[in-house]
Amino acid sequence: MTDSNTVTNKKLAVPKIFGTSTARAKYNVPASAERQHLTCIDLFAGCGGLSLGLEQAGFTPVLFSELNISAAETYLANRIHEDIIPVGDVYQLSDANLKLLKIFWHQRGISDVDLVCGGPPCQGYSGIGHRRTFKLDKKDIPSNHLYQEMTRVIRCVKPRIFLFENVRGLLTARWSPDGEKGELFRDVLAEFKAIPGYTVRWQLVHAKDYGVPQNRPRVLLVGIRNDVIENTTQLSLMETHPEVDFPTAVRDGFLPAPTGTPPTMVELLGDLEDEDYLKKGKTETYPKEAQSAVQKELRTTRSGQILRKGAKVTEHEYSDHAPYIREKFAYMIANNGEIPEKFQTKKFAQRVFPRQWGAEGPNLTATSLPEDYVHYSQPRGPTVREWARIQTFPDWYQFCGPRTTGGRRRAGDPDAGIWDRDVPRYTQIGNAVPVQLARRVGEHLIAILNGSAHLKV
Numbered sequence: 093m094t095d096s097n098t099v100t101n102k103k104l105a106v107p108k109i110f111g112t113s114t115a116r117a118k119y120n121v122p123a124s125a126e127r128q129h130l131t132c133i134d135l136f137a138g139c140g141g142l143s144l145g146l147e148q149a150g151f152t153p154v155l156f157s158e159l160n161i162s163a164a165e166t167y168l169a170n171r172i173h174e175d176i177i178p179v180g181d182v183y184q185l186s187d188a189n190l191k192l193l194k195i196f197w198h199q200r201g202i203s204d205v206d207l208v209c210g211g212p213p214c215q216g217y218s219g220i221g222h223r224r225t226f227k228l229d230k231k232d233i234p235s236n237h238l239y240q241e242m243t244r245v246i247r248c249v250k251p252r253i254f255l256f257e258n259v260r261g262l263l264t265a266r267w268s269p270d271g272e273k274g275e276l277f278r279d280v281l282a283e284f285k286a287i288p289g290y291t292v293r294w295q296l297v298h299a300k301d302y303g304v305p306q307n308r309p310r311v312l313l314v315g316i317r318n319d320v321i322e323n324t325t326q327l328s329l330m331e332t333h334p335e336v337d338f339p340t341a342v343r344d345g346f347l348p349a350p351t352g353t354p355p356t357m358v359e360l361l362g363d364l365e366d367e368d369y370l371k372k373g374k375t376e377t378y379p380k381e382a383q384s385a386v387q388k389e390l391r392t393t394r395s396g397q398i399l400r401k402g403a404k405v406t407e408h409e410y411s412d413h414a415p416y417i418r419e420k421f422a423y424m425i426a427n428n429g430e431i432p433e434k435f436q437t438k439k440f441a442q443r444v445f446p447r448q449w450g451a452e453g454p455n456l457t458a459t460s461l462p463e464d465y466v467h468y469s470q471p472r473g474p475t476v477r478e479w480a481r482i483q484t485f486p487d488w489y490q491f492c493g494p495r496t497t498g499g500r501r502r503a504g505d506p507d508a509g510i511w512d513r514d515v516p517r518y519t520q521i522g523n524a525v526p527v528q529l530a531r532r533v534g535e536h537l538i539a540i541l542n543g544s545a546h547l548k549v
Contacts, residue, residue, distance in 0.1 A: 130538060131202055133249065135182055135210030135242055139166040139491060139520035141483060142209060142257070145530020150538050151207060154197065157182045160515040162493025163523075169490055182241045190248040206541060208246050209255040211525065212238035243283050252320050253537055256284060256313040257525060260296060263311060281313070290315040291549050295341030297529075300454040303352025304526040305360050305386075306482055308457050312533065314346040316540060316547070324540060324547050345547040348536035352528070354454050357445045357468050359384040361478050363391070364408060369470065374409035377402050390486050399487070407476035407491060407517070411463075421471035442466050445474075458482045459522045462496075479521045484528040491517040 130151045134143045137156040147153065153171075157179040158164040168178060177193070179185055197205070239256070246254045265276040285292050292315045299308035341347040363382050366375040381401045382388040391399045399405075413421070420435040421442075429444040443456065445468040456465065462474050474482070476491060494516040515523070539545040 129202070130206045130541065131197075132207040132209060133205055133245070133251070135208065135245060136212050136238065137163075137167055137210070138523050139163045140170060141485065141521075141524030141527050142211065142530045143167070144170075144485070144489070145525065145527040145532075146207070146209070146534040148527070148531045149534025151534055154202070154205070155179060155193070157185065157210075162517075163515050163520050165492035166490070166517075166520055169492055170488075182238065182245070185241075185245055187244070187248050190245065194249065205249050205251045207253050207255060207537060208242075208249055208251040209257070210242050211257040212242060239280050240283060243287055246287055246315070250289070250317070252317050252541060254284075254287075254290070254315045255533070255537070256280075256311075258311045260309040260311060263296065277311075284313055284315060287315065289318050291318060291321055293341040293344050293346040295347050297342075297347065297350075299526045299529045300354050301350035301352075302348070302529050302532045303354055304454075304484055304528045305354045305357065306454045306457050306526070308526060308529070310525070310529070312341065312347055314341060314537075316346065320541065321547060321549055323543050324545060343548065345540070345545050348532050351532070354449065355384060355386040356448050358447050360386055360481055361445075361467075363387045364405070364475075364478060364481075365469065366408075369410055369472070372410075373412075376404065376406075376408070378405050390481055390484070392486065393488050405477065405487060407480065408478075409475055409495065411473050413472060418471040421466045424466055425469065425471060444468060461522070462518045476517050476521070479518055483521050483524050483526050485521070485524075486527075491520060493517055493520070 131154045132143070132146055132151040134140075134146075134153055134156040137143055137158045138160075140156075143153050143156060153174075153176050155177040156164075156167060158167060159181055161180075164178060164180065168176075194205075242256065262280065263277050264273050266273060267276055267279075281292075281294065284290075292313065294311065294313035296309055296311055299306055299310065342349050362384070363378065363380045364375070366372070366379040369375060378391070378399060378401050382391045382398060388398050393399065416435075420432065423432050423435075424430060424442070424444050431441055442464055444466045445456070447468050449455070458479060462479050465474055466472070467474060467478075476495060477487065480489060480491070481487075494514065496516045496518050536545065540547070
């Protein structure tokens with residue numbers, strides 16, 4: 093299946109491959125992972141949030157696919173000295189090309205790809221995507237069938253583990269308005285379970301449970317090759333923690349148990365507050381020293397240096413709000429998020445970032461729409477750098493392409509057969525997997541590969 097964005101019948105260029113130990117060292121990866129040179133393929137990689145977390149855990153990407161030029165440019169810009177094969181369209185990864193790549197990797201000492209991961213585009217069944225209603229049924233949106241391309245790649249590559257991630261809306265989506273609730277996910281799950289030689293578990297997880305400063309529910313589906321399972325201790329986590337009612341994938345050891353406390357928004361963003369932001373338009377150096385642990389971590393360069401006050405900071409440009417918008421935001425900040433009656437519209441209303449989380453923890457989710465949120469102390473929307481921090485990207489991570497764009501250009505127009513969409517920086521970040529979540533999952537998958545995790549099958 094193809095769409096108007098699909099590029100077919102093109103040769104796949106194969107540059108030299110395999111990241112160096114220097115590239116792995118910059119993430120301070122576990123020695124066991126470095127010794128094994130754990131490899132991964134990231135499909136539908138976006139700007140690289142999932143890849144980055146996996147790299148921090150100890151994986152080395154050997155190939156990624158991403159159709160959007162801006163997102164792919166971001167991915168590559170942050171991995172300049174690493175040998176990673178870039179593929180624009182996943183359809184270029186034909187079975188013949190994949191077989192050639194396997195031979196190529198084998199000749200360079202990679203007998204097995206350790207992980208194939210990916211999150212096929214989810215605009216067709218995302219709750220945010222439904223803000224703009226189109227007449228097409230989900231079965232008629234080409235991107236909604238890309239999970240089948242992922243399973244095809246997995247069948248050909250036969251990685252030791254695969255990881256599929258997507259939005260919560262996938263669980264209840266219908267192929268058509270008169271379809272059955274949840275039928276789309278049942279088809280997705282059946283497709284992955286039908287891959288021979290793997291045992292599959294899935295789970296709806298919340299990023300906040302893994303130390304990420306947002307709620308961010310995600311469907312994670314893990315498949316482990318049966319020979320890997322045979323070399324792993326098959327013991328249920330319920331046997332070691334019987335008092336905890338772990339959900340299925342966590343209970344069975346396919347995903348990590350929740351761990352980590354999410355920082356508050358002040359702990360996350362306080363060092364970026366610039367009192368003179370209105371005069372500047374952008375802040376180009378850190379206005380304060382790093383104070384919290386998370387600020388120090390995100391301000392740490394790839395060489396291990398924590399950036400001090402006055403050091404360069406990027407992507408900290410402010411939206412040019414009209415005076416009445418700033419007035420509205422100031423009122424909201426002072427009145428617990430309440431929107432004055434004169435500013436109320438039928439459009440989706442903004443929310444103020446809370447200074448502290450409630451008893452349930454973070455209640456916001458970074459999306460492609462930063463204009464939905466207001467800074468907790470300054471009457472403005474978040475900057476790209478602040479948006480990236482909410483997704484736990486380190487400050488050294490740079491983003492390419494336009495800063496933002498119009499809603500119609502972000503959504504395309506499926507009714508008219510227009511599938512091209514702008515993916516500006518805010519959208520790239522909003523579409524990404526939180527880096528911290530990816531790292532926690534990656535560390536657990538490495539434990540499985542090392543035989544030190546406990547599985548129930």
